Amino acid sequence: MSARRAQISPWAPFEDRRRARDEKKHAVLRMAARLFLDVGYHRATLNDVATRLNITKPALYNYFRSKEDILEECYRLGQQMVDEAIAAIDAEGGDGLTRLRKLIRAYAQLMTIDFGMCLVRLDDRELSEEAYRRVRAEKRQDDLAFRRYIEAGAADGSIVACDAKLAAFAIAGSLNWIGHWYRADGAYSADQIADHFANLLTTGLEAKSARARSPSGKNAQKTSTEPGNRSRKISP
Amino acid sequence: MSARRAQISPWAPFEDRRRARDEKKHAVLRMAARLFLDVGYHRATLNDVATRLNITKPALYNYFRSKEDILEECYRLGQQMVDEAIAAIDAEGGDGLTRLRKLIRAYAQLMTIDFGMCLVRLDDRELSEEAYRRVRAEKRQDDLAFRRYIEAGAADGSIVACDAKLAAFAIAGSLNWIGHWYRADGAYSADQIADHFANLLTTGLEAKSARARSPSGKNAQKTSTEPGNRSRKISP
Numbered sequence: 021m022s023a024r025r026a027q028i029s030p031w032a033p034f035e036d037r038r039r040a041r042d043e044k045k046h047a048v049l050r051m052a053a054r055l056f057l058d059v060g061y062h063r064a065t066l067n068d069v070a071t072r073l074n075i076t077k078p079a080l081y082n083y084f085r086s087k088e089d090i091l092e093e094c095y096r097l098g099q100q101m102v103d104e105a106i107a108a109i110d111a112e113g114g115d116g117l118t119r120l121r122k123l124i125r126a127y128a129q130l131m132t133i134d135f136g137m138c139l140v141r142l143d144d145r146e147l148s149e150e151a152y153r154r155v156r157a158e159k160r161q162d163d164l165a166f167r168r169y170i171e172a173g174a175a176d177g178s179i180v181a182c183d184a185k186l187a188a189f190a191i192a193g194s195l196n197w198i199g200h201w202y203r204a205d206g207a208y209s210a211d212q213i214a215d216h217f218a219n220l221l222t223t224g225l226e227a228k229s230a231r232a233r234s235p236s237g238k239n240a241q242k243t244s245t246e247p248g249n250r251s252r253k254i255s256p
Numbered sequence: 257m258s259a260r261r262a263q264i265s266p267w268a269p270f271e272d273r274r275r276a277r278d279e280k281k282h283a284v285l286r287m288a289a290r291l292f293l294d295v296g297y298h299r300a301t302l303n304d305v306a307t308r309l310n311i312t313k314p315a316l317y318n319y320f321r322s323k324e325d326i327l328e329e330c331y332r333l334g335q336q337m338v339d340e341a342i343a344a345i346d347a348e349g350g351d352g353l354t355r356l357r358k359l360i361r362a363y364a365q366l367m368t369i370d371f372g373m374c375l376v377r378l379d380d381r382e383l384s385e386e387a388y389r390r391v392r393a394e395k396r397q398d399d400l401a402f403r404r405y406i407e408a409g410a411a412d413g414s415i416v417a418c419d420a421k422l423a424a425f426a427i428a429g430s431l432n433w434i435g436h437w438y439r440a441d442g443a444y445s446a447d448q449i450a451d452h453f454a455n456l457l458t459t460g461l462e463a464k465s466a467r468a469r470s471p472s473g474k475n476a477q478k479t480s481t482e483p484g485n486r487s488r489k490i491s492p
Contacts, residue, residue, distance in 0.1 A: 059381070060379055060381045060382075062298060063381070143296055145295070145296045145299070146296075182456075183452065185443075186444070186449070186452050186453075186456065187456060189430075189433060189434070189437055190430040190433075190456050190457060191430070192433065193429050193430040193431070193432060193433025193434070193436075194425075194427070194429040194430045194433075195429070196429060196433060197428060197429025197430075197432060197433070198425070198429070200429075201425055207421075208422070213422070216419065216422050217422075217426060220418075220422065220423060220426050221460075222460075223459070223460030224456060224457075224458075224459030224460035
């Protein structure tokens, strides 16, 4: 019995160790993101992050080179979620209005989670020059996705003719602001906000013909938590 | 002749000196606000501000106690402009939709000038505890003004029934975002943005009866620079 035990390595299999390491790295990121949002990037120290995770500050350097490195990774994770949402919507297809509403819903929900909030509440000028340029380019791509769906909608008749650039800025601004005011213990759930904004921000853009195709609802501004709800009449 | 000259004080009259001092203080604020926006509050130094104004850093202390003091004053000036806009709109009266559009126009224009941008682009957690609380309370008042006009519109029939709180957040978010993307040398003038957003952000809220009262235009999303333009039909 004791002979068999001696043959078992005190180290976990390599795969398990790698997974454990990835999980720990992610836990550092989550804690750092929360702290950056809570007290601001400048006031947050790696000591605070370590203390909250019951580890020492040197232990953090197993995972990241610096606070700036962590910040960059927070942006990367948030941006990855936006990219995935856009890729999924593009893959599903549909008219411009449908895709625009899906993006509004997905983006609104991202704004209620920490890595999404990091994209809009932290100052990207704290990043290295290289990371800053990459982050800015990615943000432009997000803006362009909104614009692309609006232009597609204007072309396929689901959205009225409009200045797509300004309309995209107006929508993105409303959504980014969620990252500033949303509270997990607040009056609205992420789903409610997503549904509400998908209605509110597209009611004025919807072409008459698209409205006629939708089953008419009692009131467009009432929140619906029904996923497929398409009732967006402007007034009762 | 020389006797008369001797009676003239080499100092300017007190009133002129006070005015000159106020002008200089304001010049410091304008330069500091621009620098905070250009390079970020943390990277901006009082030395940079002084150098750009052709004065020494100690000379700045004639006007402000600290960088934080300057930051607080930037917020104060921006907030004062918002307060004055709301007071003027309240004094003029009109239905909820009319007042909402006026506030959107005024706020959009504020977002294109430095002190307005400071309100939304600088981190208010850099302020002293007391100033932070005051700034937050004032921002809540701004949000409440949007909400108040939407509620008034719902009551007087110019705006559809809606969740006024979320609608106000959506509008304020769109407007605050202008402070992030606006460039003085960009494609849109402050007036064009203000007109466009006043249309874009209220088309979905406008009650059918209010639309019926408006002279109908070709397309609501087209920018109008005509101040009194009320044509906001949704589709051609």
